[in-house]
Amino acid sequence: MLGSCSSTASTRAAAIGTGPTTTAAPVTLPATIPSGTTLRIGDQLDYLKTVLRISGQDHAFGYAVDYAAFVGGPPMLQAFKGGAIDAGFIASTPLIFAQAAKQEVVAVAGWASDRALGGLLTVDASIKGWADLRGKRVAYQRGTSAEAAVLTGLAKAGVKPSEITTVDVPITQVSAALQAGSADAGLSTEPLISLFLKGHPKARVAAIPSDLTDRALFLIASSTALADAGKTAALADYTRRLVQAYRWVKGHPRELAKAVYVDQYHLPQARADEVVAQGTGSTRFFALPGDILQPQQQLADRFLAAGQIPAALAVAPEFDNRFNALVAKVQNP
Numbered sequence: 206m207l208g209s210c211s212s213t214a215s216t217r218a219a220a221i222g223t224g225p226t227t228t229a230a231p232v233t234l235p236a237t238i239p240s241g242t243t244l245r246i247g248d249q250l251d252y253l254k255t256v257l258r259i260s261g262q263d264h265a266f267g268y269a270v271d272y273a274a275f276v277g278g279p280p281m282l283q284a285f286k287g288g289a290i291d292a293g294f295i296a297s298t299p300l301i302f303a304q305a306a307k308q309e310v311v312a313v314a315g316w317a318s319d320r321a322l323g324g325l326l327t328v329d330a331s332i333k334g335w336a337d338l339r340g341k342r343v344a345y346q347r348g349t350s351a352e353a354a355v356l357t358g359l360a361k362a363g364v365k366p367s368e369i370t371t372v373d374v375p376i377t378q379v380s381a382a383l384q385a386g387s388a389d390a391g392l393s394t395e396p397l398i399s400l401f402l403k404g405h406p407k408a409r410v411a412a413i414p415s416d417l418t419d420r421a422l423f424l425i426a427s428s429t430a431l432a433d434a435g436k437t438a439a440l441a442d443y444t445r446r447l448v449q450a451y452r453w454v455k456g457h458p459r460e461l462a463k464a465v466y467v468d469q470y471h472l473p474q475a476r477a478d479e480v481v482a483q484g485t486g487s488t489r490f491f492a493l494p495g496d497i498l499q500p501q502q503q504l505a506d507r508f509l510a511a512g513q514i515p516a517a518l519a520v521a522p523e524f525d526n527r528f529n530a531l532v533a534k535v536q537n538p
Contacts (some may be wrong), residue, residue, distance in 0.1 A: 218511055383405075
């Protein structure tokens with residue numbers, strides 16, 4: 206493991222200087238989109254669809270939008286592999302695993318809130334932070350952003366991954382593992398955290414991931430979609446709508462809280478308002494690769510050291526900057 210870590214140092218430096226893989230000139234909003242164009246979007250728990258709807262950005266598309274529902278990044282990557290979707294949104298970790306698997310997908314837009322919605326959930330009074338996980342059973346799903354949070358938290362606390370016992374379960378089963386006593390702590394997210402805390406008064410969030418890779422999400426697209434002028438034009442318009450939707454959400458946090466956390470996840474309005482105030486309502490888009498490149502490279506190196514990816518990666522090719530100018534113009538008109 207030490208050998209793997211040291212061997213990636215030069216790779217990391219090289220990657221930071223390489224820049225993104227860009228296969229086309231910067232994209233501008235098209236005057237027209239070819240008739241009959243269909244954009245197939247992978248969504249997670251209807252989040253993109255909901256944000257566009259409440260902000261009024263879901264009408265008069267000028268092209269067809271077909272949504273496919275997923276829970277988590279790994280199954281969405283499988284859909285990309287099968288050619289079932291053109292674009293979708295995932296977190297930092299699945300993007301790394303996609304590159305490691307040589308999937309032809311790239312991030313074309315990225316955004317992040319001030320604070321991650323996930324956290325280290327536990328009912329064990331002895332666990333007060335990442336350092337206390339040594340010798341404990343920790344529930345999270347491998348290959349997801351939850352694993353990234355665990356590896357990063359352990360690294361900062363000086364705890365080796367081999368010093369914990371991984372309970373590999375989907376994020377929807379972390380609460381059950383804690384309740385059954387098969388895990389001492391687990392990486393969960395909202396609204397699952399709030400629901401668990403409500404039913405278990407002694408439970409608490411012992412640590413909150415804070416790295417940019419823990420907070421970032423990406424709109425990704427397949428190389429096939431980006432090679433199609435009509436789909437690229439539609440994706441440019443969809444990206445514009447998404448940026449405008451998040452601008453609207455920033456000024457309407459209560460509407461977001463009600464639409465997502467009350468109506469969809471059935472949290473009390475007061476708790477939903479707290480969740481949004483913690484960071485969801487302050488989301489901003491960032492240039493690619495920009496500030497995400499170095500932490501994404503460090504995360505890839507951690508996965509290599511943990512034996513989760515087969516070879517060292519230079520992560521720059523994960524990012525395509527053709528939409529940067531469009532995103533900046535819409536976000537800062």
